[in-house]
Amino acid sequence: xxSVTQMxxxxxxxxxxxxxxxxxxxxxxxxxLFWYVQYPGEGLQLLLKATKADDKGSNKGxxxxxxxxxxxxxLEKGSVQVSDSAVYFCALRKVNRxxxxxxxxxxRLHILP
Amino acid sequence: GAGVSQSPRxxxxxxxxxxxxxxxxxxxxxxxxxxxQALGQGPEFLTYxxxxxxxxxxxxxxxxxxxxxxxxxxxxxxxxxxxxxDSAVYLxxxxxxxxxxxxxxxxxxxxxxx
Numbered sequence: 001x002x003s004v005t006q007m008x009x010x011x012x013x014x015x016x017x018x019x020x021x022x023x024x025x026x027x028x029x030x031x032x033l034f035w036y037v038q039y040p041g042e043g044l045q046l047l048l049k050a051t052k053a054d055d056k057g058s059n060k061g062x063x064x065x066x067x068x069x070x071x072x073x074x075l076e077k078g079s080v081q082v083s084d085s086a087v088y089f090c091a092l093r094k095v096n097r098x099x100x101x102x103x104x105x106x107x108r109l110h111i112l113p
Numbered sequence: 114g115a116g117v118s119q120s121p122r123x124x125x126x127x128x129x130x131x132x133x134x135x136x137x138x139x140x141x142x143x144x145x146x147x148x149x150q151a152l153g154q155g156p157e158f159l160t161y162x163x164x165x166x167x168x169x170x171x172x173x174x175x176x177x178x179x180x181x182x183x184x185x186x187x188x189x190x191x192x193x194x195x196x197x198x199d200s201a202v203y204l205x206x207x208x209x210x211x212x213x214x215x216x217x218x219x220x221x222x223x224x225x226x227x
Contacts, residue, residue, distance in 0.1 A: 004155075044156070044204065044218040089155050095212050100146060100169065103155030 002027040006090045006104035013080055014112050021075040021107050023064075023090035031092040033057075033066050033073040034101070038087045047075075047088070082111045115139070117219035119205050125225045126195045134190045134222045138207030145188050146216060147180055148204040156204050162188060163211060195226045 006023040013019060025033065035047040035057070048057030053068035062077045073090060090104040118137045126132050138145050144163055148156035149172075158172040164185035173180070177196075182188040192199055202221040208214040 043220040046215060049215075091155075099144065099208065099211060099216070100158040100161060100172070101148075101156075101206075101216060102158070105155045106153075 002031070002092065002094065002102050004090050004092055004102055004104035006088075006107055008105070009087075009108040010110055011107060012110045012112065015082055016079045017111075019075070019077040019080045019084075019109070021088055021090075021109070023073045023075065023104060025071050025073065025090075025092050027071075027092055027094065029094055031094045033064070034091040034093065035062070035064055035073070035075050036089040036091055036103070038089065038106070040086070044089070080109075080111050082113050085109055085111045117205055117207050117217050119203075119219040119222050121222060122220060123223050123225075125227060128196060128226055129194055131191065131193045132195055132224065134192075134203050134224070136188045136190070136205030136207075136219060138186065138188070138205070139209075139217055140186075141209065142207035142217075143185075143210045144208040144214070144216075145182060146206040146208075147188070147190050148206065149174075150202040150204055150221070152201070159190070159203075192224075195224075197226050200224055200226045 003026045032051045034049045036044045037047045048059040050057040050066035056065045064075045087106045089106045093101045120135045147159040150156040160180045161169040162182045177193045179191045204221045205219045206216040208216045
């Protein structure tokens with residue numbers, strides 16, 4: 001079945017460091033890919049998305065590129081801030097009769113000042 | 114309000130009790146989803162409605178779980194005879210229509226079964 005695998009956390013970085021969180025997926029067809037973020041005490045928020053191969057999603061300095069050849073959607077940010085500390089979920093959705101989202105297990109990110 | 118709301122935000126139930134969790138989607142949103150998020154895990158799909166029709170309930174873990182959306186707006190997730198393994202955050206999401214519309218998530222209901 002369809003699935004998402006992302007790197008396990010926690011990931012701890014110093015402020016202004018470069019961030020990569022790896023994500024790979026398994027799916028038939030052409031899913032849309034997403035990164036969601038869950039800040040402490042808050043609900044899930046969509047961070048960025050890409051709907052077809054080679055699309056790049058970006059938001060708040062974060063980027064991810066839909067790579068069909070490697071079935072990957074790695075999240076990157078050039079210079080992280082303390083406020084980026086949160087749990088990040090990679091996810092996919094196949095647009096069909098039901099649009100359920102399939103999530104990875106999440107990666108907790110700690111940014112040290 | 115502008116977003117998806119859920120109530121109660123926290124629920125403690127004794128094992129064997131029945132619980133009902135409510136979701137108010139964004140007004141006008143056709144699609145509604147329920148997900149279950151266990152501690153330290155990603156959300157997992159439970160069930161999906163398009164208007165009042167429950168089109169997919171393949172994620173419901175047992176026949177103790179039941180969801181309804183009788184008028185195509187508010188939805189209720191009911192869990193009968195709760196068990197400890199039901200302890201989780203239950204998330205509701207809605208989207209404007211089937212297809213490419215973004216899903217907007219509510220804050221969740223944290224259920225603890227003691």
